[in-house]
Amino acid sequence: MKNPLSALIAVFKKKELEKAVQSQVEVVTPAQTPTTLPTSPGLDEHSSPLDEMKSNFVSIAAHELRTPLTSIKGYLSVYMNDYKDKLDEDQKSLLGHISNATEELLGLVENLLNVSRIERGAMNLNLAEVNWDEVLKGVADDFNERAGQKNIQLKFVQSVGLPPIKVDKVRVLEVISNLVSNAINYTNPGGTVQIWAEKGSDNDIVTHVADNGQGIPADAIPNLFTKFYRVTQGLTQGNTNSEGNGLGLYISKAIVDMHHGKIWVESEVGRGSRFSFSLPLGL
Numbered sequence: 001m002k003n004p005l006s007a008l009i010a011v012f013k014k015k016e017l018e019k020a021v022q023s024q025v026e027v028v029t030p031a032q033t034p035t036t037l038p039t040s041p042g043l044d045e046h047s048s049p050l051d052e053m054k055s056n057f058v059s060i061a062a063h064e065l066r067t068p069l070t071s072i073k074g075y076l077s078v079y080m081n082d083y084k085d086k087l088d089e090d091q092k093s094l095l096g097h098i099s100n101a102t103e104e105l106l107g108l109v110e111n112l113l114n115v116s117r118i119e120r121g122a123m124n125l126n127l128a129e130v131n132w133d134e135v136l137k138g139v140a141d142d143f144n145e146r147a148g149q150k151n152i153q154l155k156f157v158q159s160v161g162l163p164p165i166k167v168d169k170v171r172v173l174e175v176i177s178n179l180v181s182n183a184i185n186y187t188n189p190g191g192t193v194q195i196w197a198e199k200g201s202d203n204d205i206v207t208h209v210a211d212n213g214q215g216i217p218a219d220a221i222p223n224l225f226t227k228f229y230r231v232t233q234g235l236t237q238g239n240t241n242s243e244g245n246g247l248g249l250y251i252s253k254a255i256v257d258m259h260h261g262k263i264w265v266e267s268e269v270g271r272g273s274r275f276s277f278s279l280p281l282g283l
C-alpha cells in the first residue's frame with residue numbers, strides 16, 4: 001500500500017502547483033488585437049480543469065522562455081557581426097550551430113504559444129485587405145535563400161486578376177510559411193517547390209504549395225493536421241534536416257478555420273505533395 005505520508009505530500013504538492021499556476025495565470029494576457037472575427041474555439045466544455053492547468057502552464061513556460069531566448073539570439077547576431085573578420089572558420093561554424101539551435105527553440109516556443117492561444121480561445125484575428133499575390137511573393141522571396149542552400153528550386157507563379165482579400169496578414173503568413181518550410185524540409189536536393197494561387201469556385205481564393213518531394217503515405221493523411229503528429233516512416237524519419245515538432249499543420253488548420261476556410265493535401269509517396277487552402281472573399 002502507498003505510504004499515507006507520501007500520498008499527503010503528493011496532494012500538498014498538487015495544491016501548491018495549482019496555487020502557483022493560478023497566481024501566474026493573471027500575468028498572462030492574451031494578444032491584445034482588435035477582434036473582427038470570433039476568437040478561436042478554445043478548450044471545449046469537455047476539457048477538465050487539468051487540461052486548462054496544462055494549457056496555462058505551457059503558456060507561462062513559453063512566455064518565460066521567449067524573453068531570454070530572444071536576448072541570446074540578439075546578442076549572438078551582434079557578436080557574429082562585430083567579430084566576423086576576427087573569427088576563424090571553426091568558430092564561425094560553431095556560432096552558426098548555436099544560432100540555428102536558438103532559432104529552432106524560438107520556433108518551438110512560438111508554436112507552443114500559438115497552441116496555447118488556440119486552446120484558450122485567445123487567438124484573435126485582425127483583418128485588413130491585402131494583395132494576395134504580393135503576400136505570396138514576399139514569402140517566396142523570404143525562403144529563396146534557404147531553398148537555394150538545399151539546392152531546391154522555389155518558384156512563385158503569379159496569378160492574373162486576383163481580387164483583394166481581407167485576412168489577418170500576420171496569421172496567414174504563418175500558414176504559408178509553414179507549408180513552404182515543410183515543402184523544402186521534406187523534398188530532397190534537386191527538387192522543386194511551387195507556390196501559386198487562383199480564384200476558387202466558392203467565392204474564395206485557393207492557394208497551393210506543391211513539391212516533388214518524398215510524399216506522405218495515405219494512412220498518415222487523416223492525422224496530419226492533429227497536434228504533435230509527425231509521419232514516422234520512410235524518409236521523414238531519416239531526414240536529419242527535419243527537426244520539426246508536429247505543430248505547424250495543426251496551427252495552420254486552426255488559423256484557416258478561423259478565417260472560415262479549408263485546408264487539405266493531395267500526396268503520393270515518392271512523387272510529392274500538394275497542400276492547398278482556401279480563404280473566402282468578402283469576410
Ligand code: ADP
Nearest residue numbers: 182183186215230231244245246247248249273
Ligand atoms: P513538423 O514539420 O514540424 O513535424 P507539421 O505539423 O508541419 O510538423 O507537419 C506534420 C508532419 O507532416 C511532418 O512531420 C511530416 O511528416 C509531414 N509533412 C508535412 N508537410 C510535408 C510535405 N510537404 N511532404 C512530406 N511530408 C510532409
